[in-house]
Amino acid sequence: MADPQPSPLPALDVSLSVPEEFKTGAVFTKINSDRKQKQVKFRLDVDQGQILWESKKYGAILVETIKEFRTGSNAAYDLAQLGLPFSDLPRFISIIYIRSGSYKTLNVLAPTPEILRQWENAVRALYTTRRDLMRGLDNVEMREAVWQKMYWKGADAGGDNKLDLKEVENLCLRLNISAPPAVVKKLFDATDSQRTGFLDFESFKQFVKSIKRRPEVDALYAQICDGSPSKIFDSQAFEMFMKGQQQSDLSVDALKAIFAKYATQPVEGQVPVLSTTAFTTFLLSSDNAVTASASGSHQVTQNMSHPLSHYYISSSHNTYLIGHQLIGESTVEGYIRALLAGCRSVELDIWDGGDNEEPVIKHGNTLTSDIPLRDICDAINRYAFVASPYPVIISAEVHLGLESQDKMVQVLKECFGNRLVHDENLLQDGMPKKKIDALPSVESLKEKFLLKAKNLYVIDNAATSLLATSTPPATIEVEEPSDTSDSEAEPTSKVAKVRGEIKSFGNKLRATFGSKKGSRPTTPSNDQRPPKPKMSIKLASLIVYTVGVKCRGLPPATPIDGVQSENAPHYEPEHIFSLSENKAKRMIKDDMLSVIKHCQNHLVRVYPKGLRVNSTNYEPHEFWAAGAQVVALNWQTTDFGYLINQAMFQENGRCGYILKPPALMDFNAKLLTQRTMHFFDVMIISAQQLPTPKRSTKSELLKKNPYVDPLAEVSLHVPDWSSTPFIPTESKAAYSPSHKATTTEPTSSRKVSFKTSIVKDNGFNPVWQEEICLPFDCLGGRESGMMDLVFVKFVVWQKGKDDDGDEPLAVYCAPLGCLKSGFRHLPLHDSQGSQHLFSTLFVEIGIRDVA
Structure with a gap:
């Protein structure tokens, strides 16, 4: 008697998108990071969702771990880094993926551009299928089919489309199912109704149904039926469950539509009901997601017409680094990764590139590598609005002379074009002709770049104004130095703190006005003005809505008699100051309401302190709770601070902007106390x-x-x-x-x-x-x-x-x-x-x- 033929596997839609020659294997040229080339056969495993190739290390990529496909102009930089001629670009692809928490790159050359196009389309189809399965828990039939095929193929060690008892035992091991051999054999025999000694695919599906049974869901199902007037899981029972345990605010009609989606098909004389299987399907579906983002929705759901200061902004610190703060590598990859993940504020540390050279990006006074500013800006321009259309703030630390500043401006304008916000109508002293009453809305700044940098003209005017007041220097709160030089040493007494502020204030005044050490600054007059700050007027014209200024303290949130003191610090709506985490923490501890009040109409940036040389992160919600919007993190470190940031910005369509809570936007002091x-x-x-x-x-x-x-x-x-x-x-x-x-x-x-x-x-x-x-x-x-x-x-x-x-x-x-x-x-x-x-x-x- 001939052996029964094994049941054919059900075809997934994606199989139709993958040509057979790519399943059996196509030979491409693989290029390693050391530029070595090798002919390698690549296979696409539709059932396992993998790209496979022979390798001594690990020749496999799970397609759901792919972060980006780079071809055409998007791959030109990678091509150049590998030393390949530009003529190879039409048949070159670079795939960025994650393995064991680290970013990896697969670089290959196809034999022809047409073969590359077909292979890329096949991989993308496979990727899309797996990605859609992870976006919410919807399409349970497809999920189950993918699961069955993946584990069936993995269990079928003999490749004969059938499983014997030993293969089933190994499958249980792989699934983390601890069951005595006798129990596994009992289930195996119960499923092998024909006593053939093996399971074909249909029998395998029955076996899987047995082991995937959910007794805890069965108990919940029985409880809902018992509480229903009809004692069955009909539409009324479903509505009671949704309004009661699930606290749903959906209308009755909406609930009926969801019920009909999962209930049995109506039969004359019978009431549609949910079976235990259908109820389990519903519980796993996007109709029952725990949050809006978990449902897979990428829709922006919040009002985006508020001013910039009303939003938390997904922000990156030292974006150019992908590792250690002191010896890490500077690369465009940090920007690409952050922007594709929805980051809306990136950082540039800009330094002189040398004689007749354009400026470069590097982490100053460290052993990190440098990279041309133009390469970074090209990458930012390409990737800025792929994940989100909302504005990107470029936070720049500018360490350049006048001539190099003009070169920087030229690079920014050539790379960003009309997307770069600018104001050519400045007065001769570098100040804007027109004042604004409030920051513009996020919606009005779609697909725009905002340059945030210190405007030395503004700082000059502010310092001059300070000198004209009678306020003693010791009481002026001076901004801490940037994190690259911040020692983070805490004063041990109030006296030490005051001395430090006096010394710091004096040094900053000398730097601004050019006075010699030991000389006393004099009040400027018409005959004696301080020298002009060394800043290009062209650069000043690019700093419009995010003008970097020093933190000079904050006015009280609730002034005495409701009248603000004339000596209270004043900031224009476009002024933004940056605080190290230490200083931000102290300000919040001293007067949280004043920080919240200031952040109602002004942006504040917080950055990690300099001692975090391993690129660790703080917990950002501490600063969000005080209203700070641009709370920057080291995105190269996936610690708990990073996890909180990702969780926050999963909401609102992952667009990188989240409306602050009403109490912070409207500053409700009563509510906040x-x-x-x-x-x-x-x-x-x-x-x-x-x-x-x-x-x-x-x-x-x-x-x-x-x-x-x-x-x-x-x-x-x-x-x-x-x-x-x-x-x-x-x-x-x-x-x-x-x-x-x-x-x-x-x-x-x-x-x-x-x-x-x-x-x-x-x-x-x-x-x-x-x-x-x-x-x-x-x-x-x-x-x-x-x-x-x-x-x-x-x-x-x-x-x-x-x-x-x-x-x-x-x-x-x-x-x-x-x-x-x-x-x-x-x-x-x-x-x-x-x-x-x-x-x-x-x-x-x-x-x-x-x-």
Whole structure:
């Protein structure tokens, strides 16, 4: 008797987009970073979602890890860096992807431009399919088909389109399913109804259905049916569930439309109902996403007609670096990566390029490499508005003489053209002819570049004005030096602080007015004016809405008798000052309301202190809570500060601009002085298909038991906006006091956390069903919008590796105010922020007010 023929695999739509010759393999020329070339056969594995090639190291790319395809003019810079002739450009492609948290590049030359076009289209089709599966949890049938084919092909070691018992046991091992051999054999025999000794694809799907059964969802389904008047999961039961547990504000008609999307097809005489499978599908879908961003929506949902100062702006510090602050490499890649991820403020550190040379970008007084300013600007211009159409602020530290400043202006104008905001109508003293009452809206600045730099003409006028007042120099607050020279030494006494300010003020006046050391500055008169600052008027014309000035202190938020003192510092709407994290922290601690009031109409930039030589980050929500908009981070470091930043700017279509909470935009002092108390209630129910932990030590690599022993942790990270945290004694929470932000002090937030028990030997479908109650306080309650500045982090750890210094199995982070209540599946990511394709955490969440 002939063996039964194995069932054919169902074809995915993407298979139709991948020519057969690319599946079996096409020979391209691979170029390494050392410029060595080699003929290599590349295969596209549709089922596994990979680009494969033979390699001694690791010849595979998961297509969902691809960050960018570069061809044509976008690849010209890469081509030149590899020393290839420009004639090769039509058949050259550079693919940027991530492996183990690091950016990698695959550079190849196709035999002909036409073959390159076909191969690129095939890879893009495969990439699009996998990307769409990660954008929300929609299209469950497609997700299931991709999952089945990926694991079927991986399990079929013999390549004969059938699985024997041993192959099924290995599959369970790969899926992190810890089950005794007898249990696996029982399931295998139950599925192998024909007693053939193997599973064909149809039998395999039944086997998968058995192991993927969700008893915790079955229990919830039964509970909903029991609470329904009809005792079935009909439209009425669905509406009760959505209005009750899920706290949905959708209309009845909208809920009926969602129900119809998942319910059984109407049959005469029968009421449409949701089956347990359909209910599971709904719970995993974008119709039940935990946030708007988790639904896969890239729509801008906020009003973009507010002035610039009303938005948080996704910002990068030392964008040109991709590593260490002192010895790292300066490269255009830092700008490309940041801009494609939605960053809207990048930094340029501009230095003289030498005789007859254009300026360069480098990290001054360090061993980092330099790169031509023109190369950086070309890259910025190409990538600035790919991810978002909203304005990009170029924060420039200019270390140039007059002649080089004019060269810089020429480069900026040639690269950015009409996109560069400028004002040619300046007065002879470099000041604008017309004053503005408020900053322009984000919407009006679409696809524009704003140059932020110090305008020495403005600083000159401000210093002259200061000298004309009777205010003693010791009381003037002078801006700290930039982070490249900031020693971050803290004064040990008030006397030391005053002495330091006097000395700093004197040095700055001498630098501005050219007076000799020991001479006393005199009040300028018509006969004796200070020398003109060494600044090009052409450069001044490019600094329009983001004019860098020194921080001279802030006027009080609530002046005495409602009248502001004549000696109070004044800033025009376009003035922006930069603060190191240390100084920003001190100002917020001394007078948070004045900082909030100032940030209502003015931009403030905060940057990491100079001691963060390893490019670590602070937690940015500490400064967002005070209204600071341009809170710059080291994007090359994917630590917790970076994770918070990414979580914040996932919202509003990932456009890089987020409206501040109403209490900060309108400066409601009454609301901002009210402290409300709440509980974040969480039930950690279960996890699905957790990744296998990385093995770094020899003992881990030799460990026979590869199963995951997971535990989950939930933590709230609350800005330090009150002196005493809300921690009731009856809470189950484990409270961690104000702690280090990521690596170094001083900026930190309160952490309230709780960990579940450990589930042994199960990374496939561990179930906890553990309730957690985390207390926290907020300014102004729910209506203030300040809950958007409290961040919640869900982490799944491997047993024994559950400290902050360890790498988690998976993580999810979001603003607390953006979370939807009820039963939700959280899409899990790795520690670098890349989403795991099939990994989720099933939770029930809600926020409870304390009476």
